[in-house]
Amino acid sequence: xxxxxxxxxxxxxxxxxxxxxxxxxxxxxxxxxxxxxxxxxxxxxxxxxxxxxxxxxxxxxxxxxxxxxxxxxxxxxxxxxxxxxxxxxxxxxxxxxxxxxxxxxxxxxxxxxxxxxxxxxxxxxxxxxxxxxxxxxxxxxxxxxxxxxxxxxxxxxxxxxxxxxxxxxxxxxxxxxxxxxxxxxxxxxxxxxxxxxxxxxxxxxxxxxxxxxxxxxxxxxxxxxxxxxxxxxxxxxxxxxxxxxxxxxxxxxxxxxxxxxxxxxxxxxxxxxxxxxxxxxxxxxxxxxxxxxxxxxxxxxxxxxxxxxxxxx
Amino acid sequence: xxxxxxxxxxxxxxxxxxxxxxxxxxxxxxxxxxxxxxxxxxxxxxxxxxxxxxxxxxxxxxxxxxxxxxxxxxxxxxxxxxxxxxxxxxxxxxxxxxxxxxxxxxxxxxxxxxxxxxxxxxxxxxxxxxxxxxxxxxxxxxxxxxxxxxxxxxxxxxxxxxxxxxxxxxxxxxxxxxxxxxxxxxxxxxxxxxxxxxxxxxxxxxxxxxxxxxxxxxxxxxxxxxxxxxxxxxxxxxxxxxxxxxxxxxxxxxxxxxxxxxxxxxxxxxxxxxxxxxxxxxxxxxxxx
Numbered sequence: 001x002x003x004x005x006x007x008x009x010x011x012x013x014x015x016x017x018x019x020x021x022x023x024x025x026x027x028x029x030x031x032x033x034x035x036x037x038x039x040x041x042x043x044x045x046x047x048x049x050x051x052x053x054x055x056x057x058x059x060x061x062x063x064x065x066x067x068x069x070x071x072x073x074x075x076x077x078x079x080x081x082x083x084x085x086x087x088x089x090x091x092x093x094x095x096x097x098x099x100x101x102x103x104x105x106x107x108x109x110x111x112x113x114x115x116x117x118x119x120x121x122x123x124x125x126x127x128x129x130x131x132x133x134x135x136x137x138x139x140x141x142x143x144x145x146x147x148x149x150x151x152x153x154x155x156x157x158x159x160x161x162x163x164x165x166x167x168x169x170x171x172x173x174x175x176x177x178x179x180x181x182x183x184x185x186x187x188x189x190x191x192x193x194x195x196x197x198x199x200x201x202x203x204x205x206x207x208x209x210x211x212x213x214x215x216x217x218x219x220x221x222x223x224x225x226x227x228x229x230x231x232x233x234x235x236x237x238x239x240x241x242x243x244x245x246x247x248x249x250x251x252x253x254x255x256x257x258x259x260x261x262x263x264x265x266x267x268x269x270x271x272x273x274x275x276x277x278x279x280x281x282x283x284x285x286x287x288x289x290x291x292x293x294x295x296x297x298x299x300x301x302x303x304x305x306x307x308x309x310x311x312x313x
Numbered sequence: 314x315x316x317x318x319x320x321x322x323x324x325x326x327x328x329x330x331x332x333x334x335x336x337x338x339x340x341x342x343x344x345x346x347x348x349x350x351x352x353x354x355x356x357x358x359x360x361x362x363x364x365x366x367x368x369x370x371x372x373x374x375x376x377x378x379x380x381x382x383x384x385x386x387x388x389x390x391x392x393x394x395x396x397x398x399x400x401x402x403x404x405x406x407x408x409x410x411x412x413x414x415x416x417x418x419x420x421x422x423x424x425x426x427x428x429x430x431x432x433x434x435x436x437x438x439x440x441x442x443x444x445x446x447x448x449x450x451x452x453x454x455x456x457x458x459x460x461x462x463x464x465x466x467x468x469x470x471x472x473x474x475x476x477x478x479x480x481x482x483x484x485x486x487x488x489x490x491x492x493x494x495x496x497x498x499x500x501x502x503x504x505x506x507x508x509x510x511x512x513x514x515x516x517x518x519x520x521x522x523x524x525x526x527x528x529x530x531x532x533x534x535x536x537x538x539x540x541x542x543x544x545x546x547x548x549x550x551x552x553x554x555x556x557x558x559x560x561x562x563x564x565x566x567x568x569x570x571x572x573x574x575x576x577x578x579x580x581x582x583x584x585x586x587x588x589x590x591x592x593x594x595x596x597x598x599x600x601x602x
Contacts, residue, residue: 014436014439014440015436015439015440015443016440016443017440018436018437018439018440018441018443019440019443019444021440022437022440022441022444023444023452026452026453026456027456030453030456030457031457032457032458034456034457037455037456037457037458038455038456137581137584137585137588138577138581140528140580140584141528141577141580141581141584142577142580142581143532143535143536143539143573143576143577143580144536145536145539145555145573146555146569146573146574146576146577149562149566149569149570149573152562153562153566157563157566164563248445248446251445251447251448252445252446252447252448252533252536255447255448255536255540256536256539256540259539259540259559260559270448270451270540271540271541274451274455274540274541274542275541277455279452279455279456282448282451282452282455283452285448286444286445286448286449286451286452289444289445289448290443290444290445290448293443293445294443
């Protein structure tokens with residue numbers, strides 16, 4: 001049913017509107033003088049005043065907001081205070097490494113987590129299950145940067161197998177591109193695998209108790225076939241949903257991983273913007289990341305009908 | 314479901330052994346957290362020196378008998394900084410739990426009972442949840458300036474929607490229960506309904522959620538400090554120590570590793586504790602994200 005799909009798509013509009021309002025209003029809602037904070041401690045009164053008019057803080061809230069939101073619709077996210085270039089341009093330049101890192105991490109996370117969760121549920125209470133779930137708790141607890149440094153210490157410094165840091169665009173050759181991508185994607189992937197593995201296990205456990213699973217086993221189907229064709233297929237929706245939710249984790253992970261591995265992506269852009277107090281860039285990056293998060297979760301919602309024919313859009 | 318779960322809580326005097334057998338996670342996690350709390354409180358008496366003292370000869374010194382965890386980039390004692398760092402991390406965790414739960418409870422109860430407010434508040438919460446919490450905190454801190462207080466507030470704002478949604482779903486379920494309906498019909502004052510029926514039933518799921526918030530707040534604080542949007546750089550927070558050691562990681566990995574271990578140890582303890590509590594209460598509303 002198309003109507004349902006359209007309704008779901010329309011439902012993202014208020015969410016995005018609220019995001020835009022929040023991101024924009026922060027400048028006005030925070031106590032104190034944001035212009036003074038952003039200008040830094042050494043700034044003169046003139047500097048602060050110049051910054052205030054650049055940010056439009058001397059204009060009424062609604063005037064400034066309508067200008068800003070009008071610009072956003074035309075792809076104009078403002079001008080960077082530091083580099084004086086359009087924020088949109090800066091973001092587009094930094095997209096490739098971040099997209100590559102995100103996709104590779106997600107791929108690694110799913111490849112580790114889903115089989116692990118399925119086997120853990122199948123052997124619930126056993127040694128594999130306990131090891132898998134210990135791994136999952138550990139994954140929640142180790143900060144991405146600590147894991148990154150452990151991987152760098154072992155793989156790059158001791159074994160000298162992979163480069164310590166840096167990024168090579170895919171256009172410069174797939175070999176060097178992958179070589180630089182493996183470690184950051186692995187750090188981020190392992191952390192995200194924890195959440196997905198746990199949900200996979202919980203969902204599979206519920207499904208494996210169902211009568212139709214017993215029936216499938218009783219009629220002589222192999223364990224593998226029952227696990228994959230009968231159980232995992234029915235567990236798909238919660239698993240895919242949590243992958244969408246874990247996308248938020250992935251985004252904050254990207255910011256950190258890019259810093260550790262010195263990857264010139266959106267995360268690095270954010271961190272540089274923090275150090276330079278370049279608020280328009282921070283604002284733009286938040287808006288882009290949040291929009292991506294909302295769209296990814298929308299696509300996941302819409303994909304439910306692929307896994308369950310009873311859900312029709 | 315949470316009501317029957319509470320009454321099933323093992324509470325006999327010989328309970329500790331039984332908890333250990335049935336819920337080892339609570340004992341292990343609780344002990345790990347207790348160690349971190351002890352380190353934070355007893356920091357001055359654990360063989361530490363002033364975490365800001367600079368001893369030039371100790372620059373990048375490897376861990377040894379005099380400086381257990383070695384020295385950092387400017388010659389400060391990494392051991393003392395790591396132990397004192399527990400204070401910052403636990404203060405952030407505790408602060409975020411208190412603020413996040415207070416406002417989350419308030420918003421959750423409000424939207425659970427007042428339907429027109431619900432529409433507005435939940436849209437705002439949806440919007441807040443769509444903004445990655447690290448970035449929201451980064452924006453807030455870059456506008457308000459780096460201080461421990463601002464870090465706690467910024468992380469709390471990102472956690473409020475999760476608590477609010479949890480409380481709201483508990484309230485909505487309870488409102489349908491006959492005994493709550495009866496209480497409302499009988500004209501029981503709202504405050505009394507809240508106190509007798511609603512709050513006790515939010516306790517179990519909130520307790521579990523609190524551990525997850527604590528763990529996530531400690532991690533977020535470290536990440537914020539690490540990317541330069543956290544507590545002021547001189548503060549001995551684990552994220553700051555790691556951030557400073559970043560540039561010299563290949564020649565002095567100990568600067569990153571010791572606070573990294575302390576951080577992972579604490580968060581792991583809190584997570585285990587939370588998992589153990591979840592196993593006891595089984596609150597289905599609680600989710601980690």
